[in-house]
Amino acid sequence: MEFVVRQIGIIHSPFRTKEEAPVQGALSPEAEGTVEVFADYAMALKDIETFTHLYLLYRFDRAGEIILARPTFLDDAPHGVFASRHPCRPNGIGLSVVRLIRRDENNLLVGGIDVLDGTPLLDIKPYIPRFDCRPEAGEGWLAGLKSRPKPPGRE
Amino acid sequence: MEFVVRQIGIIHSPFRTKEEAPVQGALSPEAEGTVEVFADYAMALKDIETFTHLYLLYRFDRAGEIILARPTFLDDAPHGVFASRHPCRPNGIGLSVVRLIRRDENNLLVGGIDVLDGTPLLDIKPYIPRFDCRPEAGEGWLAGLKSRPKPPGRE
Numbered sequence: 305m306e307f308v309v310r311q312i313g314i315i316h317s318p319f320r321t322k323e324e325a326p327v328q329g330a331l332s333p334e335a336e337g338t339v340e341v342f343a344d345y346a347m348a349l350k351d352i353e354t355f356t357h358l359y360l361l362y363r364f365d366r367a368g369e370i371i372l373a374r375p376t377f378l379d380d381a382p383h384g385v386f387a388s389r390h391p392c393r394p395n396g397i398g399l400s401v402v403r404l405i406r407r408d409e410n411n412l413l414v415g416g417i418d419v420l421d422g423t424p425l426l427d428i429k430p431y432i433p434r435f436d437c438r439p440e441a442g443e444g445w446l447a448g449l450k451s452r453p454k455p456p457g458r459e
Numbered sequence: 460m461e462f463v464v465r466q467i468g469i470i471h472s473p474f475r476t477k478e479e480a481p482v483q484g485a486l487s488p489e490a491e492g493t494v495e496v497f498a499d500y501a502m503a504l505k506d507i508e509t510f511t512h513l514y515l516l517y518r519f520d521r522a523g524e525i526i527l528a529r530p531t532f533l534d535d536a537p538h539g540v541f542a543s544r545h546p547c548r549p550n551g552i553g554l555s556v557v558r559l560i561r562r563d564e565n566n567l568l569v570g571g572i573d574v575l576d577g578t579p580l581l582d583i584k585p586y587i588p589r590f591d592c593r594p595e596a597g598e599g600w601l602a603g604l605k606s607r608p609k610p611p612g613r614e
Contacts, residue, residue: 305465305466305518305520305579306463306464306465306466307463307464307518307551308461308462308463308464309461309462309463309464309550309552310460310461310549310550311460311461312549312550328587328589328590329590330589330590330591331590341541345527345541345549347527347528347539348527348528348539348540348541348542348548348549349539349541349542350527350528350537350538350539350542351538351539351542351599351600352539352541352542354542354597354599354600355542355596355597355599355600356595356596356597356599357593357596357597359554361516361550361552361554363460363462365460372500372502372503372505373502373503373505382505383505383506384502384503384504384505384506384507385503386496386500386503386504386507386582386583386584386585387503387504387505387506387507387509387510387585388585389584389585389587389590393503393582394465394467394500394503394582395464395465395467395516395581395582396462397464397516397552397581397582399514399516399554399584401590401591401593424460426550426552427541427548427549427550427552428541429541429544429554430541430542430543430544430599430601431593431596432483432544432596432598432599432601433593433594433596433597433598434485434598434601435483435484435485435486435544435556436485436556436591436593436596437592437593437594437596438512438556438586438588438591438592439588439592439594440511441510441511441512441586441587441588441591441592442509442510442511442512442588443587443588443589444506444509444510444511444585444587445506445509445510446585446587446589
């Protein structure tokens with residue numbers, strides 16, 4: 305089974321390069337960006353301003369080669385790409401949680417952004433804590449690992 | 460910008476019809492299913508068993524017509540599809556948080572499943588609470604709405 309996915313908007317952010325982008329948006333809550341939804345889809349935004357947090361689905365359009373298990377930003381040991389948030393993955397779809405600061409027609413000002421400037425937007429879903437917040441979840445292999453400077457050349 | 464997305468596995472669940480499936484997995488924590496990852500991608504699962512919760516990305520392969528704003532299970536008033544989790548949406552990609560109960564090679568037994576049996580799997584990402592748990596998030600237009608029986612004919 306395969307199907308075609310089409311861009312529905314564009315994400316504008318302060319991050320021009322992989323080196324500049326944070327590992328995850330939760331680690332850079334002050335970073336602001338704009339999610340521009342193409343005018344054809346404006347009606348799909350009705351009532352989005354009632355939410356405080358959103359999921360963004362987007363295309364990792366500058367990802368490199370797909371290797372199924374590899375080291376990550378946070379750990380030098382290799383982990384499977386389905387056990388990490390690494391951008392070089394089958395289907396190349398990214399997922400981020402952002403804060404919705406303000407809606408201005410079909411532009412959404414968001415905080416805690418972690419994606420590269422110009423990233424193609426694929427979908428927006430409301431973050432609904434009764435469905436999506438799981439404080440009981442474990443940290444997996446990330447347990448005890450602290451944020452660190454990105455190792456050079458690593459995605 | 461457009462690209463082709465390919466199935467990387469299949470989700471087996473107890474739900475054969477839209478009428479049987481719960482509104483969200485968090486509302487049916489006892490429902491168990493199996494995420495079968497195709498053998499070609501088995502290496503991408505390395506260390507996934509260290510996590511307790513996972514995101515599943517999948518294709519809404521039985522969704523009907525895309526209407527950009529429409530009523531939902533939980534509310535009769537129309538809301539934009541980007542302000543709801545409605546399956547009939549541009550690009551037709553679904554997102555669920557599930558509990559990982561056990562890994563058996565390339566099969567993952569999961570709890571809190573809410574997708575239809577036979578749904579094509581597109582990606583798995585670990586749910587990492589420091590990135591993904593946002594207890595401060597608001598409920599948006601869902602605030603105060605309680606779960607209710609699904610209105611007939613509604614997706």
